Amino acid sequence: MRWPLALVTFIYDLVVGDSWPLTAAVALILGAGVLVLRLDALGPTTLVLMIAFAVLVGAPLTVLIEVKRQLREAAE
Numbered sequence: 389m390r391w392p393l394a395l396v397t398f399i400y401d402l403v404v405g406d407s408w409p410l411t412a413a414v415a416l417i418l419g420a421g422v423l424v425l426r427l428d429a430l431g432p433t434t435l436v437l438m439i440a441f442a443v444l445v446g447a448p449l450t451v452l453i454e455v456k457r458q459l460r461e462a463a464e
Contacts, residue, residue, distance in 0.1 A: 410450045417442045 404411045421439040424430055
């Protein structure tokens with residue numbers, strides 16, 4: 389029973405790590421991409437480029453927001 393719990397803990401730490409907002413943002417972006425793909429609203433190349441752009445902009449943005457929040461809490 390110990391190794392399944394260890395595996396779940398490892399996967400949680402690997403995926404979520406210290407920043408759950410980053411994981412949530414990437415999951416939302418990928419989920420929106422899957423929805424657009426299912427609706428066949430865009431071509432595959434355009435969709436891949438838009439998802440890549442969203443992840444490349446969204447990931448640093450969520451990290452920046454988290455750092456600002458932590459700095460604000462440390463100053464209080």
